[in-house]
Amino acid sequence: MLIKKYLTTAFSILNGKESTLRTLLSAKFLENFFSTLKFYFFIFVNVISVLIIILNVLDTIKTFFMAYKLRSTLLLENGLNVADIFSPDIFFLELDEFVFFNQMFSFIYIFLWKFLFAILMIVPILLIVAYSTLLERKVLSAAQRRRGPNKVGVKGSAQPLIDGVKLILKEIIIPVQSEN
Amino acid sequence: MLLLWFIIPTSKYGNILQFNYELLALFCVSVLGSISILLAGWSSNSKYAFLGGVRAGAQMISYELVLGLLVLIVMTVTGTTQIIDIVEFQDLNGPIFLFLPLETILFLILIVAETNRAPFDFAEAESELVSGYNTEYSGLPFAFFFIAEYGNILYMSLLTSLLFFGGWSTNLIFFSFEENFFLESFILFTKTTFIYFFFLWLRAALPRYRYDQLMTLCWKVFLPIVLVSLVI
Numbered sequence: 064m065l066i067k068k069y070l071t072t073a074f075s076i077l078n079g080k081e082s083t084l085r086t087l088l089s090a091k092f093l094e095n096f097f098s099t100l101k102f103y104f105f106i107f108v109n110v111i112s113v114l115i116i117i118l119n120v121l122d123t124i125k126t127f128f129m130a131y132k133l134r135s136t137l138l139l140e141n142g143l144n145v146a147d148i149f150s151p152d153i154f155f156l157e158l159d160e161f162v163f164f165n166q167m168f169s170f171i172y173i174f175l176w177k178f179l180f181a182i183l184m185i186v187p188i189l190l191i192v193a194y195s196t197l198l199e200r201k202v203l204s205a206a207q208r209r210r211g212p213n214k215v216g217v218k219g220s221a222q223p224l225i226d227g228v229k230l231i232l233k234e235i236i237i238p239v240q241s242e243n
Numbered sequence: 244m245l246l247l248w249f250i251i252p253t254s255k256y257g258n259i260l261q262f263n264y265e266l267l268a269l270f271c272v273s274v275l276g277s278i279s280i281l282l283a284g285w286s287s288n289s290k291y292a293f294l295g296g297v298r299a300g301a302q303m304i305s306y307e308l309v310l311g312l313l314v315l316i317v318m319t320v321t322g323t324t325q326i327i328d329i330v331e332f333q334d335l336n337g338p339i340f341l342f343l344p345l346e347t348i349l350f351l352i353l354i355v356a357e358t359n360r361a362p363f364d365f366a367e368a369e370s371e372l373v374s375g376y377n378t379e380y381s382g383l384p385f386a387f388f389f390i391a392e393y394g395n396i397l398y399m400s401l402l403t404s405l406l407f408f409g410g411w412s413t414n415l416i417f418f419s420f421e422e423n424f425f426l427e428s429f430i431l432f433t434k435t436t437f438i439y440f441f442f443l444w445l446r447a448a449l450p451r452y453r454y455d456q457l458m459t460l461c462w463k464v465f466l467p468i469v470l471v472s473l474v475i
Contacts, residue, residue, distance in 0.1 A: 192393045206447035230386040
């Protein structure tokens with residue numbers, strides 16, 4: 064009896080008019096949705112992952128430079144390779160002052176590198192955001208059996224960039240007679 | 244203020260800012276996002292924008308609380324606050340969503356509510372408010388809001404894939420690969436794209452919630468569940 068009651072309630076939930084599960088899991092919706100989506104989805108996974116690989120390559124370059132800098136500072140602190148110092152002013156400093164100066168210099172250097180790579184990383188992130196909007200429009204169009212953006216570029220691939228250009232070039236309108 | 248979003252997400256895979264309390268700092272910064280939306284809605288001197296901003300502010304603050312508690316659960320399970328250590332933990336023991344399935348489902352619902360997406364998109368409900376807090380903005384300022392919104396969504400899906408679905412660990416459930424730089428980033432961003440796809444799926448399928456139902460859902464359903472599971 065209990066099992067029967069449970070089954071009937073579950074069935075009524077699945078078939079109820081206001082059930083959200085019904086729309087999410089109904090076979091017709093899923094079939095329409097996924098059959099049109101396979102193609103687009105894997106293309107965009109590839110595009111986004113390629114951009115992220117660029118990000119990671121930037122990061123490895125950064126770590127490479129950091130390690131190089133660290134090695135050179137260690138060598139200098141141990142008193143080796145003093146001849147490698149570039150500017151002659153440092154050469155006449157005493158050892159304690161020299162180590163202090165070197166630490167200060169490496170701190171500023173590392174900070175500058177971090178700052179530079181933070182700025183460099185913004186560009187790929189902006190690109191990912193732009194292409195995610197294209198992915199969204201394509202997915203929603205596939206869910207509603209439309210085509211989505213397919214005019215600009217190859218199958219709509221330049222759409223987000225052109226959208227961004229349009230937004231930048233757009234005139235900012237502030238009504239004159241409005242309260243401020 | 245909006246560019247803060249783009250400095251913090253890079254700390255996952257890039258580690259520009261690497262220090263001991265990474266996750267806590269992430270939540271400190273993500274609170275700033277709700278403040279910016281609130282201020283933008285209030286300062287544009289229009290009732291639609293004001294209503295949208297207030298709604299978004301209340302929603303994001305109340306859901307931030309539950310989200311923070313969920314992340315606290317993950318931190319107590321793994322024992323670290325650093326994301327790299329959490330991913331290493333999952334590399335050794337398997338992804339966290341096997342240990343905490345309830346919390347994972349909750350987290351997936353909460354990030355949809357946190358980023359103001361359908362079915363919880365009250366900040367820009369087109370049928371009620373014109374387009375919410377960014378009604379009065381056009382051109383470049385609107386582009387900034389747009390970028391901030393989508394960057395927020397991507398950042399949240401990245402955070403979910405890192406915290407609950409194993410991140411870049413090549414040790415998958417059924418088979419494991421050798422550690423490879425490109426393969427790792429590919430795995431991480433396939434997961435992230437799947438979670439972003441989950442967002443879009445919800446938007447395509449579900450109708451909008453009601454605002455009072457949303458707030459009761461947060462304070463009377465999610466918060467007790469999370470508190471009880473935190474104690475357990």
